Amino acid sequence: MDAATSTNSPVAPIFVYGTLMAAPLLAWAIKGDSSKAGDVLSQRKPGTITGFERRRVYRRDYPALIRGNDNCTVDGYVIFPASLSEWKKLDNYEGSSYERTPVVVDMLDGSKLDAFAYVWKGGTDALAEEDWDFEYFETERLDAWLKRFGGMVLIG
Incomplete structure (x- = not known):
């Protein structure tokens, strides 16, 4: 499956497994408005990655993704950013505690997709x-997060 062809996305897809699985928060991050949650639904598809573990971060509301054994799987969504700006906003949202890493996502239709x-x-x-x-x-x-970010916009 070619992500650029199947979604008309100009940039590589990104697999999300935590807070950005919530459509209102994803909409705030890439569209600047949590009320546009319905608009981002077409930009995401469910998938699973293997060889990683999702862990709770102590005293935080968000998770971490770490390498695990070959039996470990993590469910999430593949996001197909509509522009380089949206891609950069996702980078800014995640911050310096995370590194964008190539992964292979198993899609529900049985195909595999290269993503980050x-x-x-x-x-x-x-x-x-x-x-x-x-x-x-x-x-x-989620509501507390949306209230905290209300009025702020990510740069992208």
């Missing part, structure tokens, strides 16, 4: 042993 994911650069002492809980984030913490 933001892999944790910090120490593992900051990480819990358990997986990060997206459902908890979405129901208990």
Whole structure:
């Protein structure tokens, strides 16, 4: 599957596995407005990566992605940025604690897609042993994040 052809995306797709799985937060990050959540749904597709683990970061609402064994999998979404600006906004959102790393995503239709994911650069002492809980984030913490970022815009 050629991401540029299948989605008309001018830049490489990015696999997200944490806070950006929430459509309102993704819309805020790349469109500058959380109320445009419906607009970003066509820019994402579910997928899974293998050989990585998603871990909860102590005292934070967001997860870290670290390399794991071949039996480890992480579910998330492949984001197809509509422009280089959106791609750079995702980089700015993730910040310096993460490194954009090539991954292969297993798509629901059975195809494989080359993409990037933001892999944790910090120490593992900051990480819990358990997986990060997206459902908890979405129901208990997302509103606070949207309020915190209200009025701010990422540069891209």
